[in-house]
Amino acid sequence: MEELLRTYFLRAGYFVVRGVPFVYGGFNITDIDLWLYGRASSISREVTIVDCKNKKTPQAIERIFWVQALKQASKATNAVVATTDKRQEVKDFGKDLGVLVLDGFFLDKLAKSEDPNPPRLSEEEFVSKITKYSLGKIDGDWKGKIISCKSLLSRGLSFDNSNQWLIHAKFYAEQAITKPSQREIALRCLYLICSFIAISVDYSLKELSFLEQDKKIATIKDGFTYGSKGASGMKKILSVAMGLVEEHAENGASVSRQVRSSVELQLSSLNTTIPAEYFAKIEVASTLFAVAKEFENLSMLRDFSLHENASVEVRSMLSCLLDYWGIDRVMFAESMKFA
Numbered sequence: 501m502e503e504l505l506r507t508y509f510l511r512a513g514y515f516v517v518r519g520v521p522f523v524y525g526g527f528n529i530t531d532i533d534l535w536l537y538g539r540a541s542s543i544s545r546e547v548t549i550v551d552c553k554n555k556k557t558p559q560a561i562e563r564i565f566w567v568q569a570l571k572q573a574s575k576a577t578n579a580v581v582a583t584t585d586k587r588q589e590v591k592d593f594g595k596d597l598g599v600l601v602l603d604g605f606f607l608d609k610l611a612k613s614e615d616p617n618p619p620r621l622s623e624e625e626f627v628s629k630i631t632k633y634s635l636g637k638i639d640g641d642w643k644g645k646i647i648s649c650k651s652l653l654s655r656g657l658s659f660d661n662s663n664q665w666l667i668h669a670k671f672y673a674e675q676a677i678t679k680p681s682q683r684e685i686a687l688r689c690l691y692l693i694c695s696f697i698a699i700s701v702d703y704s705l706k707e708l709s710f711l712e713q714d715k716k717i718a719t720i721k722d723g724f725t726y727g728s729k730g731a732s733g734m735k736k737i738l739s740v741a742m743g744l745v746e747e748h749a750e751n752g753a754s755v756s757r758q759v760r761s762s763v764e765l766q767l768s769s770l771n772t773t774i775p776a777e778y779f780a781k782i783e784v785a786s787t788l789f790a791v792a793k794e795f796e797n798l799s800m801l802r803d804f805s806l807h808e809n810a811s812v813e814v815r816s817m818l819s820c821l822l823d824y825w826g827i828d829r830v831m832f833a834e835s836m837k838f839a
Contacts, residue, residue, distance in 0.1 A: 501554040502533050503622050504610050505582055505602075514538050514548075515699055515792050518623045521651040522574060528651075532574065533582075535653050537699050539789040545703050547657075548578040554607070560585040564599050575656040582607060620800045629685050640671060642689065649693050657703035659723030665700065666724075669693040670825045677827075677835045684804050691807065692799035694818065698792035705785050713780060721776035771824050778820040787813045806836055 502518055509516045520532040534550035551567040553560065560583040571579040579599045583590065586604035594601035621629070627643065636642035645668050652661040672690040676683050704723065708716050745759065746752035778784060791813045798810060807818055822829050 501582065501607065501611075502552050503618075504607075504614060505534055505550060505552060507615075507618070507620075508610060509534065509536055509550075510793075515695070515789065515796060517650060517653060517796075519650065520653050521647060522570065522654040523651050524573070530570070532570065532654055537703075537789075537792075539702065542709050542786070543706050545706055546577040547575070548580060549574060549576045550580040550582060552582045554582075554584055560587075560590045560601070561593060564590075564594050564597055564601070568597055568599060574654045619802055620797070621802055626688070626800060629688065633682050633685065640675075642675075642685075645671065646689055646692070649696060653696065657700045658728045659700075659704060660727045662697055662700040662704070663724065663727060665693050665697045666821070666824070669697065669821065670827075673822065673825065673827055673832070677832060680835075683835070687806070688799045688804070691795045694821065695792045695795035695799065697821075698788045698795060698817065701779050702785070702788035702792065705779070705788070717773075717776050717780045720780055721772045724772040724775055771826070774824045775820060778817075784813075784816075791817055808833075808836060 506516050506518050515537040517535045518533065520535040522529050522532055532549045533552040536546075536548040536550065538546040538548065540546060549567065549571055551563050551570070553563055560581060563581050563583065567579045567581055570576075580602060581594060581599055582602040584604045584607060591601045591603055627646075630636060630643045630646065633639075633642060637644075649665055649668050652664055655661065669690055672686045672693065676686040676690060679686060701720075704720075708719055711719065743756075745756045749756075779788075791811070794810055794814050795817075798805060798807060798814070807814055819829055822832055
């Protein structure tokens with residue numbers, strides 16, 4: 501049912517991710533069955549979570565309570581419960597609490613439209629492709645990285661998460677070059693994480709729509725360099741941490757200066773001007789949502805297709821990220837000839 505609903509929401513124009521872990525305090529509390537992202541306008545974005553219960557006794561009323569709490573915890577805009585329950589009272593209760601209920605009548609119609617030969621992989625098939633790599637666990641934990649990347653979606657879209665996704669995406673880009681036998685799944689993982697980066701930047705840009713170009717570039721660069729708190733926030737955190745070092749460590753003042761200098765040097769060496777100037781372009785910002793959906797679709801196509809066959813916008817964004825990571829474009833392109 502989750503796959504059917506994913507297809508339905510994809511056709512409705514949403515960006516959709518299935519099976520997003522909600523983690524709190526290091527504990528995996530639950531999974532968000534479907535995580536949806538919609539772009540209504542240049543300044544309006546919506547995140548919707550969908551809870552699916554395909555059981556004889558779905559306990560729909562309880563799920564409405566549950567998904568309401570999960571909506572708040574995951575900073576979502578809307579919540580939906582999809583249930584086999586057909587009672588009108590369930591829909592009325594959901595409406596009273598601001599939760600859309602897709603009932604059994606809707607799901608019955610949806611089931612009749614199921615494609616016997618779907619062009620996309622199911623989530624289970626996608627994960628199976630990752631786990632076929634027998635050394636994946638010890639070689640950087642390929643499956644674990646994807647689960648971790650998906651879990652970041654439930655914590656909200658921000659530059660902090662974008663920076664985490666950039667690190668993981670670089671890993672898969674490098675694996676695509678160095679491991680020819682695993683190139684297809686490495687690229688699928690790369691495309692999926694690139695889709696997360698695209699929607700996260702799209703979400704962040706909604707607050708920057710009316711800034712002058714120079715200011716917009718500076719703000720985006722600040723986010724990619726220092727995270728959501730920006731340079732001022734990072735300096736405050738660093739000052740507090742170094743203050744504790746100076747107070748409690750032996751030769752604290754000397755150690756503090758060395759650490760501070762090292763952190764500032766590493767941050768200044770980041771090539772964040774590259775993605776900042778790229779994403780600040782109006783023509784790029786306006787297509788990020790479409791690019792995210794295209795990247796996600798590339799990752800899930802049953803008949804695998806390289807990004808070289810995708811739109812110029814997808815190829816352009818990937819080229820920007822390769823430049824940011826310091827990965828030679830020509831070398832990357834040459835390695836794709838053997839994919």
